[in-house]
Amino acid sequence: MNEAALVALLEGVRSGDLHPDDAMAQLRRLPFADLGFARVDHHRALRQGLPEAVYGPGKAPEHAAAIVGELLDGGASPVLLTRASPEQATAALAAHPDGRQQGTTVVWRPSAPRPERVVIAAAGTADLPVADECATVLTAFGIDPIRLTDVGVAGVHRLLGESDALASADAVVVVAGMEGALASLVGGLTPAPVVAVPTSVGYGASLEGVTALLAMLSSCAAGLTVVGIDNGYGAACAVLRMLK
Amino acid sequence: MNEAALVALLEGVRSGDLHPDDAMAQLRRLPFADLGFARVDHHRALRQGLPEAVYGPGKAPEHAAAIVGELLDGGASPVLLTRASPEQATAALAAHPDGRQQGTTVVWRPSAPRPERVVIAAAGTADLPVADECATVLTAFGIDPIRLTDVGVAGVHRLLGESDALASADAVVVVAGMEGALASLVGGLTPAPVVAVPTSVGYGASLEGVTALLAMLSSCAAGLTVVGIDNGYGAACAVLRMLK
Amino acid sequence: MNEAALVALLEGVRSGDLHPDDAMAQLRRLPFADLGFARVDHHRALRQGLPEAVYGPGKAPEHAAAIVGELLDGGASPVLLTRASPEQATAALAAHPDGRQQGTTVVWRPSAPRPERVVIAAAGTADLPVADECATVLTAFGIDPIRLTDVGVAGVHRLLGESDALASADAVVVVAGMEGALASLVGGLTPAPVVAVPTSVGYGASLEGVTALLAMLSSCAAGLTVVGIDNGYGAACAVLRMLK
Amino acid sequence: MNEAALVALLEGVRSGDLHPDDAMAQLRRLPFADLGFARVDHHRALRQGLPEAVYGPGKAPEHAAAIVGELLDGGASPVLLTRASPEQATAALAAHPDGRQQGTTVVWRPSAPRPERVVIAAAGTADLPVADECATVLTAFGIDPIRLTDVGVAGVHRLLGESDALASADAVVVVAGMEGALASLVGGLTPAPVVAVPTSVGYGASLEGVTALLAMLSSCAAGLTVVGIDNGYGAACAVLRMLK
């Protein structure tokens, strides 16, 4: 319901083509579908540049499947089911078999390929599930990310060997647990926007990701931004906003 | 010391124009100037797309002034002195009088204007110093930000009245203390990248910004990214990385 | 044992109708029944306007059932068993079959319908169990709440479409996890008392509800009040106190 | 801009009395006054039942005074300046001399007296400034609160002696620091809504009010609600919402 539509509506009222009561009704018509158990937001893609992904936890499998269906019916963008339980993924794929599952993410109607260069750098192998979630979401939107794995700072030459990839990226996602120092190091090696994702990987004093989160927010490398712990999905969305 | 320079160096060695010992010396020559009390990093602009800003706290006024001078000598980018004490600002401006102070930030050699549209939305009047720091840094790099002030969520129509500005922005910075809810709301109204800056403004249970920080990191609006508490400078740097 | 009763007792002593020892005994007689394993508080309804609900966790099923029985014997108000395990619910319903279970709450002897308009707004589908607990308790006391579901702030128009319901409510309960911003938004849209219930729903930096709790307590919307994490029962009791 | 006004506007367009462009302008006209440094929200009283109070901290004295002036011009409700510094209070009272200062609160245009019985119970003498802020706000809205002071739980008979006042109140505000136990005790002695205000009073392990805050949120007395630490203003607003 943008300004042009509002002008058109008012014009219709002025010209008599549209009765005020009908205009009223249109003004009241909200851009979402009420399924009873959920309000599916078809206009989110317009407003946010991202469709509504279906976040699995806490949803009944049949509800998850129904919301996916509503989203597939209502637009042309990719549809994602994230952090899906096996039951949710099964139910949603049974109802809508064109999807493709990767880890705990299911993607329907992926976008056509896009040329931007996004690097996802993961500090250790234990950080891979989070990096994978990020990569799957980016891929759903047409971006084929460059993956750097096992480039933690204790062996800094492993990362320095990838300086070119970092320096020429359009955006970089850093996925790291423990002390999260990789984000600072990467931030110093690239002019691209860097989205840091702390992970709950670690022990000793890593406090299930809080230490990495705080460290990334305190980074001495200017201009890093941070998303929540283990939030690979959010990092991908942040990158998509940047590349719009 | 990029790859091209390295190839040239090796060519010089091959051709005999450069003795291996001299090559060795060059390879050792690091891209910073050692002032004794600080190592000024002239290549940061190349590596990070941002020059090294001089962070005031903890520096002697004459050191702050000297580092500013070294940076002015060594490049062509804007030079910033941030969170400067009155003594630091006075000393640096006395030594380098072309700078311009705005709040606690001093800027020398600002960039030419750039056309990108960046919105800085501040929830309340108490958040303005942080928003100002962000705006000053952006302005130093040629961006004239659009300021929205006093648009906290308790009077949501104030923000909704600015939906167009948000929807058409290239990037949005949200500056908010207390519960930080403005970030979520803005995130739902724009497809642009949103950088959320929690501020230490608030009382009751705001814990000097920690509540807003946690809330912004937990936002239900996908793709928000967050910087540290009161870090207007960091948010500006993040935006500059995105607009590169 | 109110003041009138005390006066009557003293009168009885003065007139000789009541021996001082008997008066002493009456003064000692406390308004609860001691079941050995629990002291059932029959006067709570008088003192607090709410009967004693039986909080399930940590009670043996037969004890839970016995306390329910004692409460049913001792008064005329609704009796509730909350956060009941399946074993507790089964035992209590076997002993007192007139109850009705809804989620983990069992209700006996519900009140007659009352006309007040209470809105329960839940940010997401994962917040529904907490909203349900609140609704079940309200229903036990005769209030049929208006339910708004999936009205999180990232799609603010979903909530704005319900402004009338909020503006005309006698009380509003907001149930939200993650960053809990819905409470601030609702607080700005209604003059009614707003009870905010943080939930443990979320990830990233939601800290199992602590983030939403802190955010709600720091809300920029004046006059919100907050109950503990996931405490739908407490929110219902707060509303009942307000509508008395 | 309620629904009736919208219907009238559309009628005006239909009848030709109002040009669509003018209607557009009216639709855009937002219910606040933009002072440049602040957006004064004249409709808040309609939406929230409370006028916008001016929160002092962080505002220039002349700005505080100007916002007070704008609010006095724009409505008929009480106007409050809260947590005012001496400079702010002086500036605002100089510009608008009809106000009356009480502690750090200044009130203009107080409401006519109302009959509701609100009890403010403060645990100790050190809690009085917070209780005073609450009382001043209530008084501004016509409520003359009943004050109970120094009724901490370590001398429980002091509180029990006031049981009647508590039992017959329309609302109770409990102001307590340290372990905050007074809230639980009061909650058990009254059927009225109880708003608990933790204060930063205490030592040992009171963590500047966090302990009392957590304790009040964990209270064994059902239906208590809580506001932020030292937030006497918020508690008063909560009571005003309840008594509407």
Added chain:
Amino acid sequence: MNEAALVALLEGVRSGDLHPDDAMAQLRRLPFADLGFARVDHHRALRQGLPEAVYGPGKAPEHAAAIVGELLDGGASPVLLTRASPEQATAALAAHPDGRQQGTTVVWRPSAPRPERVVIAAAGTADLPVADECATVLTAFGIDPIRLTDVGVAGVHRLLGESDALASADAVVVVAGMEGALASLVGGLTPAPVVAVPTSVGYGASLEGVTALLAMLSSCAAGLTVVGIDNGYGAACAVLRMLK
């Protein structure tokens, strides 16, 4: 190895009855038995007035049983196995069948009855396991505690009805979770030493006992002391130290 023994030893050396090497050996002989996997401390009863109880968690069942055996062999005091797993209890009782299990505590060789009056007041039924642990340890040392159960502050008359028991006690242990307010109330009703035991019982904002712990440490009732969360054993030991 007290001073008298040392004097005797030195006398022996002087008189020639004891060779310096033998004296040296005796001086080196430490008052514990080294079982290889544990050092059993036979002198603890002398030094601390309490025998070494065997804390179950982390010990192999056969080790637990062996340490119990060593303690039974080495003294005449009660022997306790605390927080025993079923396997540990079974193994220890199989090896030393005279013990008696109560909850997760097993007691061997209990002391003769003692006359002191110790009250254990538990706020709710869910606090009973902690109160039971405390009671079992006291009983092992001959004290038959007076139990008050379900005397939480929301129904304060239940506690006031027991004022005499509290006022005449030699020591009081208060066991409470949630907001832990019972400790403050009891502290105001008795001149006896009060040991407060926070429990992990609760929800909302009780943080698994941390809230009750902080509240008890911040109590407005002077002279309360506190032990760790759920530490019924520690509270019993504290009482035993006091009654020595």
Added chain:
Amino acid sequence: MNEAALVALLEGVRSGDLHPDDAMAQLRRLPFADLGFARVDHHRALRQGLPEAVYGPGKAPEHAAAIVGELLDGGASPVLLTRASPEQATAALAAHPDGRQQGTTVVWRPSAPRPERVVIAAAGTADLPVADECATVLTAFGIDPIRLTDVGVAGVHRLLGESDALASADAVVVVAGMEGALASLVGGLTPAPVVAVPTSVGYGASLEGVTALLAMLSSCAAGLTVVGIDNGYGAACAVLRMLK
């Protein structure tokens, strides 16, 4: 108002010596004096075995002096003004010149000497102000404590040299900041009750006393009890309860 008094009162009513209305008045007469700004609790000494000390912070000097006066008028026990500001101490001593100030504590009407042996062990010289507060309160009640200073665990022989004093004490107060290990060590060297007082002394990771507090609550020495940070007054009260 004990049971005997209540029996007498009822007898008086029965015999006609006391009119029911007068009895009612007496029953209502609460055992405290209401000074308007404070309720002085004269019966606390009976109930808690301790008179009400006047806690200075937050009280006007003249109020502090008046409460001291009321307490001096109303009983025969020691009267204490604790954590007094210089202004409070001056005002109170001007009005009641018999008091004696020691640090921030002022004592009037001290008790006659008592024979119990109480040891106060302070880990370092920086802990002395807290130890002094404890000693002053004990002295006010007639106990002349044995002081051990600078007996931190890093030089354990300094403490071991005082083993006899510890072993023969009736109660021990341990005052320690930093890691608070002294409490555990002392707990292992004495059968007496040990009250541990964490202090805010320290640096590095001592978190203004929280580390010592947590450490003392987690002590491996059984039967330690703990009071709040820097609460020397509370520790003294705890000891007085124990020695009653």
Added chain:
Amino acid sequence: MNEAALVALLEGVRSGDLHPDDAMAQLRRLPFADLGFARVDHHRALRQGLPEAVYGPGKAPEHAAAIVGELLDGGASPVLLTRASPEQATAALAAHPDGRQQGTTVVWRPSAPRPERVVIAAAGTADLPVADECATVLTAFGIDPIRLTDVGVAGVHRLLGESDALASADAVVVVAGMEGALASLVGGLTPAPVVAVPTSVGYGASLEGVTALLAMLSSCAAGLTVVGIDNGYGAACAVLRMLK
């Protein structure tokens, strides 16, 4: 790729033996093997004095086995698989049968014995798994540690009996949970470097090792250093660095 190698490379270029392109390739050749799922760092032993241990959690058993194989192929140092799940240990030992498992650590190719005296002091039997991990790593590098077990401070004579071992050690590792006081005590008894390992053992207020961690960092014994909670591996590595 040390300086000597770089000089040789440059010499090769000068002499014509090495083409600049080949030199470039060598300069790019990084000292690790990329297995696709991990980058094995063969030079770590040179850089850090420690080979790369394989940290089990989060790795597929076949990946763990493959990385072990790569490390065995690429050097001559000990190879460790730490915190291995049974599946990982089985897979790695099946592929490389020369390893030896101890607890959750597997060691291949242990070093020859070294003479240094390292003491590992564990406060209680529950701390043994952490002490064992430390001992196993030290043993892999040829050091046969001296084990002191069950020497907690509550029975300080047990530790004092081992003063000689502590005083003559080359390094000491202290493993303790609960309040972690053992570290301070040991620090006062030895001139050797002391590495303190807090463990998650404890209850009451031990916060899963955080209390011991903070206490050790706040120790009054100068020159202690600390590693993360339960990090026996890290403590062993720290000792190995010190003994190099």
Added chain:
Amino acid sequence: MNEAALVALLEGVRSGDLHPDDAMAQLRRLPFADLGFARVDHHRALRQGLPEAVYGPGKAPEHAAAIVGELLDGGASPVLLTRASPEQATAALAAHPDGRQQGTTVVWRPSAPRPERVVIAAAGTADLPVADECATVLTAFGIDPIRLTDVGVAGVHRLLGESDALASADAVVVVAGMEGALASLVGGLTPAPVVAVPTSVGYGASLEGVTALLAMLSSCAAGLTVVGIDNGYGAACAVLRMLK
């Protein structure tokens, strides 16, 4: 009082040269001097390899001076006054003029030079006061540390240019605030023991050093050890223990 001395003492008793009472007295004579307000520990140098430094905070200037004097009288090691206030330093230097002040540390009787190579790497100029404290203490013990300043990870080449110094060090101290990532990086570049000192430098989310502390404890570089926040003195002591 080592074993040899004890044997000699016992021999003396046997031979009659020493009366048992005198032996008793000697056994009781503790190796410290009791100044009344402090117990000076002359044997600490023997036990810990470090003399007792005088920690300034909380000590009267004349006490600080007296303790310094006692230490100068009682041994031959360096004597330090740390974190001295100007008054303490003045008083101590007036009484003992041979000392030399550096920042807030004063050193008397420094040791002769020692050859070990210790690197102190500080991330930024604001970390210098902590690095200076560490350097001053090392210098007092004869070690002339190599200082690396302004080598934070955002400009990693500044650190890599110093790889040789790191690789050949006998010990490295890393001083860093903010996210503390420098420690991990250094840990990967040297086989020497690395002591990490978190500093309270930073903003955003550095929590006054807690973030750096947690990050250093969670480092992915094996074998780092950590001391408390801003504890340059402790780091120097740790290094001295290692180099013994």
